[in-house]
Amino acid sequence: MAVVVAAVLVVQRGDRHDVDPRPVDVPRASPADAASTLDALVAGIDARDATALADLATPGDAAAADVLRGIAATAGSVQLEDVSVRYVDQAGAVAEDGTWSAVAEVAWSVAGDAVPSRADVVVRFAPRGDGRLAIAGFGGGDTARLPLWLRGELSVARAPGVLVMADGPQAEADAVAVRVTRGRSVVRQVLPGWRSPVVVEVPASAADLDETLGATPGTYAGIAAVTATAGTSDTVDAPVHVFVNPQVSGGLRPAGAQVVMSHELVHVATDAVHRPVEPWLSEGFADYVALRDTRLPDRTTSGRAIAAVRAAGLPQELPGAADFDTRAQQLQARYEEAWLACRVIAERVGEQGLLSVYDDARSGRPLDEALAQAGLSQQDLVRLWRARLQRLAR
Known part of the structure; x- marks a missing residue:
C-alpha cells in the first residue's frame, strides 16, 4: 500500500544549496492487491466460509468482520450463485491512513433468478499491516448501488x-x-x-x-x-x-x-419493467387488479383524487409520466385517477377488454388504437373518466 520515494529538501545557506534526501512513505492504491482481495471475497462466498470472509477485514475492525461473516450466511440462505467481483477502477484519492475505494463490477443471482444481475459497487479497502489489503466495507456515493446481500446476514x-x-x-x-x-x-x-x-x-x-x-x-x-x-x-x-x-x-x-x-x-x-406502457395504464391496471376484490367504496379508494378535484378542479387529461415521479406533488391522487380510468375501461368494455388494451399496449400498439380495438375511443375514455371524477367530488 505504500511506496518509498525520495523527497528532496533544499536548504539554502548563503550561496550554497544542500540537498537532503529523505525517505517518505506515500500511501498508494494497488489494483493488483485489490483484485487479489476481491478474488478471495468471491472464493469465500462460493464456499460459504464465514471465517475466510471475516479474515478479509482489518484486524480489530469488528463491524467489517461481522458484515463479511454475515455475507456467508446470507449466501447460503438465498442460494447466492454466479458471483463474480471484478476490479474496475480507483474511486477517489487514497487517504493519509492508506484507506481508499474502488469500483468493482459485481454479478450475482439468487434463488428465483434465471440469469445473473450486474451492478457497479463501491468497495472500501484498508491496509492490514501485514502486506495484504483488507475490505473495510461496501457502498458509498450518492448513486452507487449496494446489493442487499452485501449488507451482511x-x-x-x-x-x-x-x-x-x-x-x-x-x-x-x-x-x-x-x-x-x-x-x-x-x-x-x-x-x-x-x-x-x-x-x-x-x-x-x-x-x-x-x-x-x-x-x-x-x-x-x-x-x-x-x-x-x-x-x-x-x-x-x-x-x-x-x-x-x-x-x-x-x-x-x-x-x-x-x-x-x-x-x-x-x-x-x-413484466412491466421490460415491457412498459403508458404510466397511467401500468399503474392503474396494477391497482385495478390489487383492489378488484376489496369491496371498498369508490369514495374511499379515490379519496385523494376527490380532494384534488375539489381543490384544483377537474383535470383535463389523464396523468402523464411526470405525474408519476416518485417525488411529484399529489402522487397518490394521480395513482387513484389512473385506477379510476382503468375502472371506466373495464365497465365499458369488460375486464377482458381492459386486458386486451393492456396486452396490445405492451406489444407496442399505440394506446388510442388499442382502446379503439376494444371499442372505446381515447376521447370517450377521458370524457367518461372526468364525468366520474366530477360525480365523486360532489
Missing part, C-alpha cells in the same frame, strides 16, 4: 415460488412472505397463467432502499414499494425484484400493505 423467508430477504427481524421477512403468497392469488384472479417466481428485498430504511437501487437520496422516501431490476442491466431477461420501503409500508394497515404488495406483483406478472 439477512432474515430470509420462503414460500412456494417466493423468496424474501430482509435487512431486519425475521418476523418482518415472514410477514412479507405471507403478503406475497396472498398477492400471487390476487393477481391470478385476473392473470391465471402467471406462475413465475417472486423475489422481494426489504432494506432496513428508505435511505438503504435508495442505495440498493442506486438512486439519488430521497428518491423513494415516500414510496411503499417499487418493482425494478435487481442490477443495472436493462436486458430483456434481467432479473426483476420487488423492493419494499419498510418506513412507509410499516405504517400501513394490513389491508393497505397487502394492496401495495399485490400491486407490485401485477408489475412482475406483466
Whole structure:
C-alpha cells in the first residue's frame, strides 16, 4: 500500500544549496492487491466460509468482520450463485491512513433468478499491516448501488415460488412472505397463467432502499414499494425484484400493505419493467387488479383524487409520466385517477377488454388504437373518466 520515494529538501545557506534526501512513505492504491482481495471475497462466498470472509477485514475492525461473516450466511440462505467481483477502477484519492475505494463490477443471482444481475459497487479497502489489503466495507456515493446481500446476514423467508430477504427481524421477512403468497392469488384472479417466481428485498430504511437501487437520496422516501431490476442491466431477461420501503409500508394497515404488495406483483406478472406502457395504464391496471376484490367504496379508494378535484378542479387529461415521479406533488391522487380510468375501461368494455388494451399496449400498439380495438375511443375514455371524477367530488 505504500511506496518509498525520495523527497528532496533544499536548504539554502548563503550561496550554497544542500540537498537532503529523505525517505517518505506515500500511501498508494494497488489494483493488483485489490483484485487479489476481491478474488478471495468471491472464493469465500462460493464456499460459504464465514471465517475466510471475516479474515478479509482489518484486524480489530469488528463491524467489517461481522458484515463479511454475515455475507456467508446470507449466501447460503438465498442460494447466492454466479458471483463474480471484478476490479474496475480507483474511486477517489487514497487517504493519509492508506484507506481508499474502488469500483468493482459485481454479478450475482439468487434463488428465483434465471440469469445473473450486474451492478457497479463501491468497495472500501484498508491496509492490514501485514502486506495484504483488507475490505473495510461496501457502498458509498450518492448513486452507487449496494446489493442487499452485501449488507451482511439477512432474515430470509420462503414460500412456494417466493423468496424474501430482509435487512431486519425475521418476523418482518415472514410477514412479507405471507403478503406475497396472498398477492400471487390476487393477481391470478385476473392473470391465471402467471406462475413465475417472486423475489422481494426489504432494506432496513428508505435511505438503504435508495442505495440498493442506486438512486439519488430521497428518491423513494415516500414510496411503499417499487418493482425494478435487481442490477443495472436493462436486458430483456434481467432479473426483476420487488423492493419494499419498510418506513412507509410499516405504517400501513394490513389491508393497505397487502394492496401495495399485490400491486407490485401485477408489475412482475406483466413484466412491466421490460415491457412498459403508458404510466397511467401500468399503474392503474396494477391497482385495478390489487383492489378488484376489496369491496371498498369508490369514495374511499379515490379519496385523494376527490380532494384534488375539489381543490384544483377537474383535470383535463389523464396523468402523464411526470405525474408519476416518485417525488411529484399529489402522487397518490394521480395513482387513484389512473385506477379510476382503468375502472371506466373495464365497465365499458369488460375486464377482458381492459386486458386486451393492456396486452396490445405492451406489444407496442399505440394506446388510442388499442382502446379503439376494444371499442372505446381515447376521447370517450377521458370524457367518461372526468364525468366520474366530477360525480365523486360532489
